[in-house]
Amino acid sequence: MEVMKTYKMFIGGAFPRTESGRYYELTNPKGEFVANICRGSRKDFRNAAVAARAAQKSWAGKSAYNRSQIIYRIAEIMQQRKSQFVEELTKLGYTAAKANKEFDAAIDLLVYYAGWCDKYVQVSSAVNPVASSHFNFSIPEPTGLVSVIAHQDGPLVGLLQAFVPAIVGGNAVVVLASEKYAMSAVSLAEVLATSDVPGGVVNILTGFASELAPIMASHMDVNALVTFGLDRPLITSIAEACADSVKRLRIHPDIPTKGSLDLIMELQEIKTTWHPIEKISSSGSAY
Amino acid sequence: MGNQTNWNWDPAPESTDHVKIKEQYQLFIGGRFVKPANGEYFETVNPANEKVLAKVALADAADVDKAVKAARKAYSNVWSKMSGAERGKYIFRLARLIQERAREFAVIESLDGGKPIRESRDVDIPLVSAHFFYHAGWADKLEYAFPNKKPSPIGVVGQIIPWNFPLLMAAWKIAPALACGNTVVLKPAESTPLTALKLAEVIKDAGFPDGVVNIVTGDGGTGEAIVNHPGIDKIAFTGSTEVGKKIIRATAGTNKKLTLELGGKAANIVFEDAALDQAVDGIVEGIYFNQGHVCCAGSRLFVQEGIAEKLFRRLKHRINQLIVGDPLDKNTDIGAINSKGQLKTIQAYIKQGKKEGLEMFQPEIALPKKGYWCAPTLFFDVAQSSVLAKEEIFGPVLAIQTFRTVDEVIAKANNTPYGLSAGVWTDKGSKVFNLTSQLKAGVVWANTYNKFDPTSPFGGYKESGFGREGGVHGLEAYLNLN
Missing domain, CATH: 3.40.309.10 (Aldehyde Dehydrogenase; Chain A, domain 2)
Incomplete structure (x- = not known):
């Protein structure tokens, strides 16, 4: 007899069940039982936010080259488990061809973003020619702790678009996976756990967006909230809740089909640094 | 006694005889100075002696509506259709006119706001003209700032500014907005409206098309009318974190873009x-x-x-x-x-x-x-x-x-x-x-502090707001990038 997997969440590098003890049932298109999925709670989100905050500083402090290799490593490990990801999708009604296509696109996306880690700073920085005798430069820095509501229709590409740009840029994330494609998300978490991604940098919750989005929006230690495919009334209410901590709110109606620098940059803050330049000779010096 | 040296500084007052302040100021809407709909005015006071400097029109929602319509008309008919190079020339001209009248602006800034003439003369006003001059040159070069993008203006922007750097904040707001092809409805702070109204005179002198810049003076209610006006595509606000949060809530669920430069505790x-x-x-x-x-x-x-x-x-x-x-x-x-x-x-x-x-x-x-x-x-x-x-x-x-x-x-x-x-x-x-x-x-x-430059982006992390003003990064706040 086959051993079935318990689908758990991914918090701080570990795989706990939801503290709430709640679940929802995943069925295939015929209505047959496929798996029980954790229905994450407010407390689960708070735990994940604590783990993410703790992990963010050292993640951002790693060299860009190192982050780049770690994200590339995710693609390597994921590639090895292709059959598992394809099977989970076909269980939910995907044809093999469609599942393969989704998987290949996901791998391509990881490789694309891996290459951005040591480049986005270069293409978005500036040395500013100020009129006074100062060296003045502007660079992007991670906004910090990002929470994300992934798109409901995105098993792999949608989930990766939800969190990879954030970690490319040195943020730590808590992402709520698609309700329907929670199995793929948990399997991806298992890939992350074995890909040298430090625990807490990516935390993956499963559950209901309608329940967790307002909690993410009102959490005072979250710097940014990114949403994919939420409906208008919910966006309005979370936009209001975001005011309390002046949270950055990024709204995406659809899953971006291609990787993009914009998704990295929307979770960056521009920092400008000034330093005087000694001016004792008549020739002067400036940048 | 008697022979002691007096080490106190003698008074060295800046002369004010060249400065023109009217008794009463109107709203600047559609290229004309117009009376407020409700006929109300408020007084602006010199904080150094508590004397009234002038009476200034108090704009209500009806006036703001008029200003937004004028801005929309200017945007659709003229400003968004004009080439970047032509837009830039207007802004360059404005920068020059401000330089010519720099001392007058500096004196009024100090009279209305209380800041030392040394600062308004050497910091505020030179930075104002520098800001317009810098951004003027961007107007026909925006595609160089955003490779792989097609930058286009947002539309009508509502801008609300504080009383600490009255004209400088007006420049920080207006210059990039215009360079990027937007039209403007600007509200100066209640306690320091005069230099923005003088700026309106210079904008008129510069020959800007009517309605490209509209200046509505007033109080918090005027600001609220701007924030809530459905005809405004973007709000740019500089002020307290408390009011910034109110603006986030007020614009939640709308399509208005938002940039906020809020408080700090550095x-x-x-x-x-x-x-x-x-x-x-x-x-x-x-x-x-x-x-x-x-x-x-x-x-x-x-x-x-x-x-x-x-x-x-x-x-x-x-x-x-x-x-x-x-x-x-x-x-x-x-x-x-x-x-x-x-x-x-x-x-x-x-x-x-x-x-x-x-x-x-x-x-x-x-x-x-x-x-x-x-x-x-x-x-x-x-x-x-x-x-x-x-x-x-x-x-x-x-x-x-x-x-x-x-x-x-x-x-x-x-x-x-x-x-x-x-x-x-x-x-x-x-x-x-x-x-x-x-x-x-x-x-x-x-190893320095409180330095500012138009090429240098400025703006906050966390509850100090979002978006940048100045430099290449500041342009993004006034463009749609597709």
Whole structure:
């Protein structure tokens, strides 16, 4: 007899069940039982936010080259488990061809973003020619702790678009996976756990967006909230809740089909640094 | 006696005879100066002597609606269709006209807002024209700023600005908006409307098409009418975090874009290896520039323990030399507090500091009888939990703490919901970059403080807001990028 997997969440590098003890049932298109999925709670989100905050500083402090290799490593490990990801999708009604296509696109996306880690700073920085005798430069820095509501229709590409740009840029994330494609998300978490991604940098919750989005929006230690495919009334209410901590709110109606620098940059803050330049000779010096 | 030298400075007042201030100012809508719909006016006062300078129109929702319609018309019919090169020429022309009338602007800025003429003359107004000049040149080069994008204007932008740098904030808002092809409805602060209204005159002189810039004076209600107007595509606000949060809520669920430059409580950090005299001047520049009415003011001073005594001695000595008084006197270091209301706010914080039993220092100086004044104030050994260390005072009040280690001071400096600016003083290069990279703030000054430039992006982290003003990065706030 086959051993079935318990689908758990991914918090701080570990795989706990939801503290709430709640679940929802995943069925295939015929209505047959496929798996029980954790229905994450407010407390689960708070735990994940604590783990993410703790992990963010050292993640951002790693060299860009190192982050780049770690994200590339995710693609390597994921590639090895292709059959598992394809099977989970076909269980939910995907044809093999469609599942393969989704998987290949996901791998391509990881490789694309891996290459951005040591480049986005270069293409978005500036040395500013100020009129006074100062060296003045502007660079992007991670906004910090990002929470994300992934798109409901995105098993792999949608989930990766939800969190990879954030970690490319040195943020730590808590992402709520698609309700329907929670199995793929948990399997991806298992890939992350074995890909040298430090625990807490990516935390993956499963559950209901309608329940967790307002909690993410009102959490005072979250710097940014990114949403994919939420409906208008919910966006309005979370936009209001975001005011309390002046949270950055990024709204995406659809899953971006291609990787993009914009998704990295929307979770960056521009920092400008000034330093005087000694001016004792008549020739002067400036940048 | 009798033979003693008098070391006091003689008065050196800036002349005001060339300055024209009208008795009454109207709204600037659609290229014309028009009366407010409700016929209401409010007084703007010189905070240095409490005399009324002029009466200024109070715009209500109907006036704002008129301004938005004028801006929309100008946007659709003229401004968005004009080539970037032509737009740029108007803005260049405006920069030049401001330079020509710079002294008049500086005097009015000091009369209306209370800031020392030395600052309005040497900092505010030169930066205003520099800001227009810099952005003028961007108007036909935007595609170079955003490779792989097609930058296009957003439309009609509503801009609400504070009273601390009245004309400079108007320039920070208007210049990039126009360069990017938008039209503008701008509301100056209630207590400092005059230079923006003078700017309207210059905009008229420059021959801008009617309605490209509209200036509506008024109070909070006028600002609310702008924020809530459905015909506005983008709101840019500089002001308090409290009002910024209200604006986020008011625009939630709408398609209005938003950039906010809000409050701050900057850490200014002095290490044992800093050049001490420069650091002392930097501390003074950080907190007493513009009477401390500066969102990026270095209002929390962190001094490493080993030099604390020495630095405090020099700081007190330096503060004793500061001249507080007539804003129009060229020797004045600290002018008048901007308004009666703000003076009360500052005094309440000073009272609170005394109530907490903190050691306080103020120089023994005679403040003028009339007007709103506050002596430069230091509070020592302020706890992290004290309101003096937590809240933005927006006045000449410095909360001082000491520290031992680098890690400790970084933790303390970042332990605030704000993140607008920070300062660090050390002669060690590697320490400079350790600090500047770890301080969570949008602008970090190392071995300098309170420097501004149109090419240099400005804006905050966390509750100090989002979006940047100035530089390449600032253009993004006024463009759709597809």
